[in-house]
Amino acid sequence: MIDSIRGQSLLSLHDVSREALVEVLDTAESFVEVHQRTIKKVPALKGRVVASLFFEESTRTRLSFETAAKRLSADVLSLAVASSSVKKGESLRDTIATIDALGLDAVVLRHRSSGAAEQVSRFVPHVRVINAGDGLHQHPTQGLLDAFTVRQVLAERRGLTASETGATLFDGLRVLIVGDIVHSRVARSDVDAYVALGAQVRVAAPGTLLPIDIETWPVEVVEDFDEALVWADVIGLLRLQNERGTGSFVPSLREFTTTFGLTAARARRLRPETLIMHPGPINRGVELDSVVADLPAAIIERQVSNGVPIRMAVLYLTVAGANREVA
């Protein structure tokens, strides 16, 4: 069990303790205040070098990691993979060794292969590696920002400061994760985070989009999406991942939407306090109707905004390690 991510790589949320998760969420709260300043910068990582290596497409994760690193005053090396020597056939190992020769403190890595972040952490054991999404495996900062957003909204509703609530707001919280579970690294990280924090998690998906090892997950599988909707305090929708072949796992997108899409008609049956979440990018009209994405209960843009303080917290804790002051 990992009891703190201080000074360590962050490859997965599996086996990260409730205390370690709360430490990240509380650290991120302190960085929300930095965002409200006129000069949105702190010197916490001044003189440190963070490489941003995205071997797979990204908008939210890449921009928020690079923003986070710059707000901490780190120097950011951003590799444009499409115009790099990767296109000439350079291996991942050689690419990492080349960048490491420039003097690195941390690597933020997105890669289509499950396990790529762990592999890189073995190539450069002196560098902190932060997994920004590897294949079907994990997307730890997405799991963290989802939990952070839920805690923030629930604390606001109760007139509390999020950090004074610790993990108490998750105790017994009912989270329903819906859609392309089998291909989703977000689902795996979300389940790890929510369960460690004390929530109950159910998953709903066509049988073809459930992983074969789902029985080993700490979740309940529900057959009837409509029944589960009214149970949920939080609904986490997942993108149908066509780049990983999801199209061949469902008879048609229309059938998926009919059985597991959050349509406007289904959204009308939700309890008013139920939160609607999606990690993005959204396939409007597939996982959810366009009007649903724009409801007040949909906190999708807030998830994106919270990517910056969460990634600041992760960079700060993993790279700066022991020093607790934000400055």
Ligand code: CP
């Ligand atoms: N949620 C997420 O990882 O989005 P990007 O692929 O745009 O980074």
